[in-house]
Amino acid sequence: MKKLEFPPGRTLICGILNVTPDSFSDGGKWASVEAAAARALELEAQGAELIDIGGESSRPGSAPVPLEDEKLRVLPVLEALAGRLRIPVSVDTCKPELARLAVKAGADIINDITGFISPAMIEAAAASGAGAIIMHMQGEPRSMQAAPVYGDVVSEVRTFLAERAAALAKAGVKRIILDPGIGFGKTLEHNLALLARLAELRALGYPVMLGVSRKKFIGTLAGGEPDERLSGTIAACVAGAANGADIIRVHDVRECRRAMLVADAIRAARK
Numbered sequence: 001m002k003k004l005e006f007p008p009g010r011t012l013i014c015g016i017l018n019v020t021p022d023s024f025s026d027g028g029k030w031a032s033v034e035a036a037a038a039r040a041l042e043l044e045a046q047g048a049e050l051i052d053i054g055g056e057s058s059r060p061g062s063a064p065v066p067l068e069d070e071k072l073r074v075l076p077v078l079e080a081l082a083g084r085l086r087i088p089v090s091v092d093t094c095k096p097e098l099a100r101l102a103v104k105a106g107a108d109i110i111n112d113i114t115g116f117i118s119p120a121m122i123e124a125a126a127a128s129g130a131g132a133i134i135m136h137m138q139g140e141p142r143s144m145q146a147a148p149v150y151g152d153v154v155s156e157v158r159t160f161l162a163e164r165a166a167a168l169a170k171a172g173v174k175r176i177i178l179d180p181g182i183g184f185g186k187t188l189e190h191n192l193a194l195l196a197r198l199a200e201l202r203a204l205g206y207p208v209m210l211g212v213s214r215k216k217f218i219g220t221l222a223g224g225e226p227d228e229r230l231s232g233t234i235a236a237c238v239a240g241a242a243n244g245a246d247i248i249r250v251h252d253v254r255e256c257r258r259a260m261l262v263a264d265a266i267r268a269a270r271k
C-alpha cells in the first residue's frame, strides 16, 4: 500500500478525479474507464501527489447514488490504474462495502465526507489497513445548505474532528487526515472563519486537507461560474497553505502546484 509522505514545509496537491456519468460519458464503458485512468495519469504528470477518485456527486442538493452504480463507476477505474501510478489514491465514498472493495482494488486512503460517523466505515478502514480522511459536514448533501447554524464554527468542527480521529485511532487506523469540509453545511462566513483559523484544526496534531476548488463561496465573493473560479481557488489555497493546510484538493493541478511552490517558498523564508 502506498503511503502519503509529508515533507516539512510542503503543501501537497490532491487532484480530483470525478467518475460520475457526466464526467466521462461519450464512447461507452471501456472508453470512459480508459479516459478516467488517462486523466489520473495526467494529474500525476502535472504534479499531483494524491488522486481522489469519486463516483458520488456530493454537490449541495444532490441525491444519494445506489451502491451498485457507485461500484461500477469507481472499481473499474481503480483496476485500470493498478500498477500505473507512483502516487497514492483516495476513494471518496461513505459506503463501507465500496470502501473495502476499493482498497482491495488499489486505493490507499478512504475519504469519507460524512466523517466516519458510521461504525461500519470505521471498521472498513481498520480492516483494510487504509488511511482515512475525516471530513466535517453539517447535515447531508440534500439539505445541508438550507440554514446551517453554529455557535463557534471552528470550535465545533475541531471538536467533531478530534472525536472522530480518536474513534478511528482506537479502532487501529494509523494514517488520519482531517478536513473542515468547506461548503458542506456552511455559510460564506463559516467558510471564511474556517480558512482564517485553520491553525486551530492543525493543532490537533494531524495533517489537514482543504477542499476549496471552484466552490460556491468563491463565486459568491468574486463572481463566475465554476470553470471561472481558478483565481479565487488559488487565492483560497494560498491562504490555506499559509495557515497550515498540508494538502489541497483541487481540479486544476498544474496551476495550483505552481501557486504552492511560490507560497511554500515564502513561508520557508519566515523568521
Ligand code: 8Y4
Binding pocket: 054, 058, 059, 092, 111, 113, 133, 135, 179, 181, 182, 209, 210, 211, 212, 213, 214, 215, 216, 226, 249
Ligand atoms: C465545482 C465542482 C464546484 C465541484 C463545487 C464542487 C471535498 C471532498 C468534495 C472536500 C474532502 C466539490 C468529495 C465537493 N469536497 N472531500 N469532496 N474535502 N475531503 N464541489 O472539501 O468538489 S466534493
